[in-house]
Amino acid sequence: MTLLTVDNPYTGDVACSVPLADEAAINTVLDRARAAAWVARSASVAERKGWCERMVAAMEAQADAIAKDISRMMGKPLAQARNEVGGMAERARYMVSIAEASLADIALPPKTGFERRIVKEPLGVVLDLPAWNYPLLTAVNVVVPAVLAGNAVVVKHSPRSPLCGEHFARAFSEAGAPANLVQALHCDHPASERMVGDSRVDHVVFTGSVYGGQRLAQAGAGRFRHMGLELGGNDPAYVAPDCDFGKTVENVVDGALYNAGQSCCAVERVYVHRSLYSRFVEACEALVRGYVLGDPMHAQTTLGPIAQPNHPVELELLVEDARAKGARVVAGGKRTQVDGKGRFFEATLITDLDDSMRLMQQESFGPLLPISPVDSDEEALAKMNRSELGLTASVWTQDRERAARFAAQLEYGTVYMNRCDSVDPALPWIGVKNSGRGHSLSALGFDQLTRPKSIHFRLSF
Template identity: 45%
Template sequence: MGQTLKCISPIDGSVFAERETLSREAAFDAVARARSAQTGWAARPLQERIGLVMAGVAAVGAMNDEIVPELAHMMGRPVRYGGEFGGFNERASHMAKIAVESLADIEVGEDAGFKRYIKRVPHGVVLVVAPWNYPYMTAINTVAPALIAGNAVVLKHATQTLLAGERMAQAFASAGVPADVFQNVFLDHDTTSALIAGKAFNFVNFTGSVGGGKAMERAAAGTFTGVGTELGGKDPGYVMEDADLDAAVDTLIDGAMFNSGQCCCGIERIYVHESLYDAFLEKAIAIVKGYKLGSPLDAETTIGPMANVRFAGEVRSQIAEAVEAGAVAHIETMDGDDGGAYLTPQILTDVTHDMRLMREESFGPVVGIMKVSSDAEAIELMNDSDFGLTASLWTRDLERAQAVGDRIETGTVFMNRADYLDPGLCWTGCKDTGRGGGLSVIGYHNLTRPKSYHLKKVAG
């Protein structure tokens, strides 16, 4: 008998869903079935795999009316925002569109004596460990291209969004993807580590905490199993003196507060040129004061609870420590703040990098804003971080943004936008944000391995 995983709803602290984990024996058996089914799946024509995967995506879309309130119950996102299917479909559709070209043989040369080329072949069985904050969009980043490339996929979802993986597997099976080729499993940490250490998988993709990423790498040590990770972030925004002020405020504050700040590439610190600082701050405060904190099931709610009381507690601690050290909090406690999962969104000034708020991942609805006088100062502050996922630059000067971007230690540089994942670009990070890359042609390269053919022809 496995342990019971329980999804505790942030709405009211009740148990919304629970599932039993697989025993170690049952888990290894599930992976064995995936491995057995993978060869037949990989042998199918690429266009057939693409069609079945996209039919699975459409089947998820058909569930959206049920998924949206389910997400509100599981992790607190307000129903007014309509779920994740737009981004889910955009990412899968792009990967389907570029699959033929991305997976095509690389022709090296052919003459009377030799034929030489490089194929991209699937790894085999891919484990996808997905997070709760965007449970559908983060999962599809790997699930769609992995399946299209000919891998079998085993999906393990976060307990906070216990039902998301189950829905995806059911939808894809209903569309014709063989049940053993795409499986959702419920696993405890020890069994997951045992599977990885036991070489059950050919590739592991993990999105989550730095600690979780380290656990994945420890489990894979010595197995030569590839591990791709997207871990913590402390993404900065930099507003230059020539920026479109209104656009910068609207986008950066939304990037900091949307989904109660629980975004992988959410904005967690903002540096504003001294000439715009006062105006930026005034507008930012006005936006946040206009939010309605409340039940995510209420269509009027613009910011819901954090996904877990524990997560909100960490954000409250960071805010309290910063204020005690001299920071100024600009948002009064809102009526909906219950001291638990429902947390007042906050803007802090007079912050420094000595404060945890400006160094450690907050992953909540809080942002620190600092005044800067030059690109050099902003670059130094942006790079003063253990993390490197995205940076958002605000200027009318494309060449200046490129020059600043070249000096920032980050995976993605945005100009005049933030908190967006473009499936045509590689989603990647550096430093403690992890290693690897998803989506784009590079996503296919990471989910396959090169296989070289050097064929000598026999004369006559």
């Protein structure tokens, strides 16, 4: 038996070990999922809602244990991990609340002698491949709406956070859902790619890197089915001259550094109107220097270790590339440890950047806050759109019309005014360009997890 062993990014000890499924075990999981899918599609939406509601309650009852697992596996400060349990429950309950209306048949205008309507049928088996950075949120975006729509789900979680898939499977079992409705599966990347091409899998949703999305798209080529890809971001923010200065500084810094910047929708590039630039940098510096690195289990820790072993070096190389091309590192910029422990990267503020620097062109996925001056709205807009990624963008202004002008021209799935790094389950989560395809959450999210069937009955000749 081959084991997947996950290290604790703070202590270096083993966080958990789980057995990797071989081909026979994978076949068993997929066969069970097909059987469970037939049971799920025969259940009413009300029954499916009950399974999901009781699943959430079961997860909440284990919130402390789940949060500790997250902190051990990927280093998130415990308070933030507990918050993620709450965020998972909020998203799940919202999707439950709109399920009846969202999944109802669409009746067409009456036509004498005919019955015409559009039914939203479940797809069958959904393979969910969530990410480690928000291991509950990236999973619940798929698992709950998929079950509500009448599908079975196989959760093959990230190898950095495998226990989270097991928590979902256990909670659905405790909720009295049909056997094997939601299963956790641990396997290597080649096995995941093979499953994408398996005829027993009807839909795949992957949350992760652009490279990972490309690999899976190639693995599924020729299957003629949709694949949901929720990929990376290089998310810009524009600080306009009329912003609410104090609140903007606080929110932009938090949006860049929360979860050690390990978020697809973290603020990665900040363009500040030159009239505010020096003052904005000074105000940000004070906050950036205030982050406390340490044991993620301790309440005072506000910046945890970096989850992936190779990533601190990659972050340091990004900083050094920027410095070599003329950027100024105001605070941080280095790998470090705390009391000889952990793979940390300092909260980092960098200024005087330009678009030739790698830091401004690619997703850093770390606690870096790059700030660059601009002279006008037009310059900000042009630089914000200068990216192959298109997940979120934010505009910080007290002028709604300015925000609306930006929203109309920004090539991003979500445009914020005066907020960032946030997901509202009532709105679809969408990536454009290399940030992915398809969407999750909201009433539109069910469209990705169902197929339309036309009902065209002639009632009389």
